[in-house]
Amino acid sequence: MKQFHSITYFLLLQCKTFLSTISNRSRHRLSSFISSLLYNHLKIRKELAKNNLKKAFPDWSDKKLKSILKKNYLFFAQNFIDFICIPKSWERIKIDVIGEEILTSSLSKGNGVIMLSGHFGCWDVLGKWLSENSPLFTGVAQRQKNKGADQFAKEQREIPGTKHIFRKEPIKKMYDVLSKNGILGLISDQDARSKGVFVKFFNTFASTPKGAAIFHIKTLAPMILGVCIKKSFQHYEIKFFPINTSKKDITFITQQYTDLLEKNIRKYPEQYFWFHRRWKTQPS
Numbered sequence: 001m002k003q004f005h006s007i008t009y010f011l012l013l014q015c016k017t018f019l020s021t022i023s024n025r026s027r028h029r030l031s032s033f034i035s036s037l038l039y040n041h042l043k044i045r046k047e048l049a050k051n052n053l054k055k056a057f058p059d060w061s062d063k064k065l066k067s068i069l070k071k072n073y074l075f076f077a078q079n080f081i082d083f084i085c086i087p088k089s090w091e092r093i094k095i096d097v098i099g100e101e102i103l104t105s106s107l108s109k110g111n112g113v114i115m116l117s118g119h120f121g122c123w124d125v126l127g128k129w130l131s132e133n134s135p136l137f138t139g140v141a142q143r144q145k146n147k148g149a150d151q152f153a154k155e156q157r158e159i160p161g162t163k164h165i166f167r168k169e170p171i172k173k174m175y176d177v178l179s180k181n182g183i184l185g186l187i188s189d190q191d192a193r194s195k196g197v198f199v200k201f202f203n204t205f206a207s208t209p210k211g212a213a214i215f216h217i218k219t220l221a222p223m224i225l226g227v228c229i230k231k232s233f234q235h236y237e238i239k240f241f242p243i244n245t246s247k248k249d250i251t252f253i254t255q256q257y258t259d260l261l262e263k264n265i266r267k268y269p270e271q272y273f274w275f276h277r278r279w280k281t282q283p284s
Contacts (some may be wrong), residue, residue, distance in 0.1 A: 001147045009148030012084065019081060020088040024234060027081050027089070035077035039070055049226035049274040050245040056202040057269070071270035075230070086118060086156045092234060095129060099240035101188065103183075106222035106242075107134070114215050114223045116243065118189035118261045119273035123231055124157065125236050129183065131161040136182030138163040144187030178221045185226075186212050188254075189261060191280045200281050207281040213253035216245055223253070225260045229268055237265070 001009075019027055039046070049072065053065050060068075082089040106113045115130070115137075117123055130137040135270045141158070143166050144150040154164060165173045177184045188209045196207035216223050216283075223243035231237050242257045 001151075002046040005146050005148035007148065008146050010145075011151040013147065016084050024092075026087065027085065028078055028233070031078040031081050031095050032074060034081075035070075035073040038077065039073045045227055045275045048277065052274040052276075052278060055204060055279065056274075064175050066184050068270050069274075071140065072272075072274060074154045075270050076273065078230075079122060079124075080173055082122075083153075085157060087159050088262055090128065092126070094235045095125065095228075096231075096235075096237045097129070097239075097240075098237065102224060102240045103134075103226075106224060107181060107183075110181050111220060111221040112181050112220055113183045114178070114221050115183050115185045116212055116214055116223060116257045116261075117187055117227060118265075119187060119276065120189070120227055120261065120265055121214070121235055123187070123270045124225055127157060127162050128160040129228070129238055130183055130185070130226070134183050136163065136177065136180055137161070137185060138165055138174075138177045138182055139185035140167065140187075141166050142167050144205065174215065175219065178219050184215070184221075187279070188212050188257070189267075190276055191278055196249050196281070197254050199234070199251060199258050200274045201258055201278065203279070204279050206226060206279050206282055208254050210250045212257070213250040216253060217248050217250070223257065225257050225264075227261075227264050229264070229271060 048070075048071055050065060050069055052137075053058070053068060056067070071242070103113065117126065126139070127139060139162055141164055144153065158164065165177070174184055186209075190209070192207045192209045194207070197210040198205045199208050201208070212223065217219060225241040225243055227239050229237045229239070239262050241255070243255050243260065247253070
């Protein structure tokens with residue numbers, strides 16, 4: 001590991017130690033300060049996020065766009081700080097689960113479950129619940145360039161028992177999870193460039209990963225969308241939705257789960273990560 005990466009890892013551990021000594025309310029006050037600082041003084045991808053919101057919600061006034069964007073900064077500042085001090089940040093939280101019977105019924109079929117989600121809501125709380133309430137939950141993740149940050153993130157997500165498979169590892173590992181009747185977690189809402197399939201996302205074509213649909217077609221493992229919404233301070237709501245796979249077609253299936261994700265984002269737009277270049281690749 002490069003020296004800078006090692007320093008990053010050390011600093012993150014120190015931040016975790018410090019943040020774990022203060023109360024949840026103090027951490028959230030700190031989040032408010034950081035989000036205000038970032039919103040007002042750091043322009044990195046700010047205009048991109050605003051333009052993405054405008055594309056998704058063309059009828060919104062500029063005042064409303066700015067209001068949601070400010071809430072968006074606050075939400076992800078809180079998410080990031082809570083992530084750093086896992087498991088302390090999970091103490092005394094309340095999680096309501098809606099649709100658990102959908103997951104239970106899908107697992108009873110014995111083919112495993114393909115769990116779809118997006119960069120929406122508190123996906124680490126969703127991962128915690130899945131790890132603690134299923135025999136095997138494995139998330140497919142992208143390694144970070146900074147190996148220190150990557151190591152820290154991996155260790156944090158494995159605290160509740162989550163397993164990891166990293167992109168570019170043998171795809172057989174992913175099929176093995178399903179063959180063991182495990183839950184394979186996929187975040188499938190980033191621009192997939194020329195390798196993706198084009199489906200509508202907020203009425204605009206977006207290149208979307210097609211791996212989830214391919215896994216289903218080859219294994220017949222049920223597909224579920226899982227989201228975790230922050231309802232209020234220390235109160236979360238996890239929801240599971242069955243994905244329509246009646247037509248064994250990659251584009252059809254990908255559109256189905258993209259529509260479900262969009263429906264949830266429309267209800268809580270401040271909890272979606274608008275900083276991605278989601279519509280970067282367009283059909284030729």
